[in-house]
Amino acid sequence: MLDATLAELADGGYAGLTIDKVARRAGVHKTTVYRRWPNRERLVADVLGEHLTTDFPIPDTGSLADDLRALAQAFVAWVTSPPGRMIFTAIYSDAARFTEIDDVRRDLFEYGPRRAKLVVERAVARGELPVGTNPVAVIRTLIAPIYFQLTVVSEPVDEHTAEQAAGIALAAARAGVFHL
Structure with a gap:
């Protein structure tokens, strides 16, 4: 049912999503969906939450610049x-007005930095960044320019965007801007 929900979201967005459509796509009766999820908001939150925990590989190239770029x-x-x-x-749709979806958004921007902080900790241990960074x-800061471009100015992001974001984060970190 989670795959069916994801497919429905991809096809029609949150506004077009209904439990009936999800059930039909999953090949089950809608009561089967309602037994597990009381409403579409909880169903969507579970789907989004499952995809947020997709593990990004945490690079360990021996270079902070290369790790941030990766x-x-x-x-x-x-x-x-x-x-x-x-x-x-x-x-960022009208779904965000629901607590369940808002919680997923908050998790998105806490989960990644928590996992990826190892890259910075290694750089501090190697002497690439000041102790206390x-x-x-x-x-x-690495994610911010990418996020800004996607959500605020609604422009596409690409490898060049990634390079710029990595450069910004690296320069600020080396300058000691993020000292605790």
Whole structure:
């Protein structure tokens, strides 16, 4: 049913999503869906949550610049993939007014930086960054230009966007901007 929900979101967005459509696509009766999910908001939150925990590989190239570049490229690849586009559309649609969906959006921007902070911690240990550098702040700064371009100015993102984001985060981190 989660795959059917994802397919329905991709086809018609959140506004067109109904439990009936999900059930039909999954080949089950709608009461089967309602036994597990009380409403479409909870169903969509579960689908989005499942896709947010997709593990990005955490690079370990021995170079902070290369690691940040790899993380930025992985994020751009994800947000431009069909599931990534669907998730961004859903969390910024009218669905976001529901607590369940708003929680998913918050998780999106906490989960990634928490996982990826290892890249910054390794760089500090290698002496590439000052001791006391806030790893989560560096990773959020890496994601921020990509996010801004996608959601605020509604422009496409690509490898060049990833390169710029990595450069911004690297320069700020090396300058000691993110000191705890």
